[in-house]
Amino acid sequence: MTLLQAHDIHLALDGRTILDGVSLALRAGEVCGLIGPNGAGKSSLMRILAGLRPPDRGGVTLGGQPLPCPPDRASARRLAYLAQERDIHWPLTVAHVVALGRLPHQGPFRADGDADRDAVERAMVDADCAHLRDRVATTLSGGERARVLLARALATAPDVLLADEPAASLDPLHQVQVMSLLRRLAHGKGSAVLAVLHDLNAAAQWCDRVVVLYDGRVAADGAAQAVLEPGLLRTIYGVDIIPGSVGGRPVFVTR
Numbered sequence: 001m002t003l004l005q006a007h008d009i010h011l012a013l014d015g016r017t018i019l020d021g022v023s024l025a026l027r028a029g030e031v032c033g034l035i036g037p038n039g040a041g042k043s044s045l046m047r048i049l050a051g052l053r054p055p056d057r058g059g060v061t062l063g064g065q066p067l068p069c070p071p072d073r074a075s076a077r078r079l080a081y082l083a084q085e086r087d088i089h090w091p092l093t094v095a096h097v098v099a100l101g102r103l104p105h106q107g108p109f110r111a112d113g114d115a116d117r118d119a120v121e122r123a124m125v126d127a128d129c130a131h132l133r134d135r136v137a138t139t140l141s142g143g144e145r146a147r148v149l150l151a152r153a154l155a156t157a158p159d160v161l162l163a164d165e166p167a168a169s170l171d172p173l174h175q176v177q178v179m180s181l182l183r184r185l186a187h188g189k190g191s192a193v194l195a196v197l198h199d200l201n202a203a204a205q206w207c208d209r210v211v212v213l214y215d216g217r218v219a220a221d222g223a224a225q226a227v228l229e230p231g232l233l234r235t236i237y238g239v240d241i242i243p244g245s246v247g248g249r250p251v252f253v254t255r
């Protein structure tokens with residue numbers, strides 16, 4: 001079942017074409033990796049998919065309905081977005097920042113209830129930041145902040161999670177934890193996850209599907225083994241990347 005769909009997205013910035021007819025369908029129960037070189041337009045596309053930037057042309061639907069820009073409360077309950085920038089501007093505690101993920105579920109005159117508190121607690125445990133709950137979020141390290149912001153997105157309990165470089169700035173243990181968490185979210189709970197990744201090993205290991213963005217267009221969309229082949233990788237990255245295997249797992253070595 002398709003949860004989020006982008007159709008023929010066009011975007012120009014400062015007179016330069018960034019996205020040139022991008023279409024993409026995100027299905028329930030899958031982790032989809034979005035890869036492409038720096039400046040390919042991945043974050044711009046993610047912001048459009050999150051309803052935070054209108055495209056010049058084309059549209060996005062969530063559950064078959066047009067996604068408002070900015071998202072309304074009903075859309076915000078179903079769709080969470082982890083931005084590439086891990087900025088936290090206000091000196092709030094970690095628990096408070098994560099609880100912001102529950103706002104779409106609360107009305108203006110409704111205090112948080114057990115379901116909200118449970119969701120916040122579970123999200124902090126899943127993103128391994130429960131031990132930081134009383135820390136002021138602005139004092140955290142980069143990797144700690146990244147996990148807190150991921151927890152905020154998880155607390156929403158979204159049908160669709162858009163995560164821009166979710167494993168960036170994380171140590172190897174937390175990279176594995178976060179990627180397996182995204183997989184559980186998709187395979188266990190039936191959510192759709194779109195993750196921008198630069199790590200091809202992670203894309204091959206954790207993603208059900210990989211979409212390649214290059215030159216403003218979708219250059220490939222399919223299973224990792226089919227998509228991550230030397231010819232395409234050479235074209236998009238301008239460097240030789242050789243696929244191999246260690247212990248039955250795909251690895252990519254840059255020459």
Ligand SMILES: Nc1ncnc2c1ncn2[C@@H]1O[C@H](COP(=O)(O)OP(=O)(O)OP(=O)(O)O)[C@@H](O)[C@H]1O
Pocket residue numbers: 013014018036037038039040041042043044045084
């Ligand atoms: N507000 C803006 N005004 C002008 N150009 C912009 C603006 N925002 C982004 N761009 C340009 O659009 C292009 C796409 O940027 P975007 O951040 O979407 O790329 P990306 O694929 O996410 O890159 P990276 O892998 O480096 O994060 C870049 O060339 C960037 O310089």
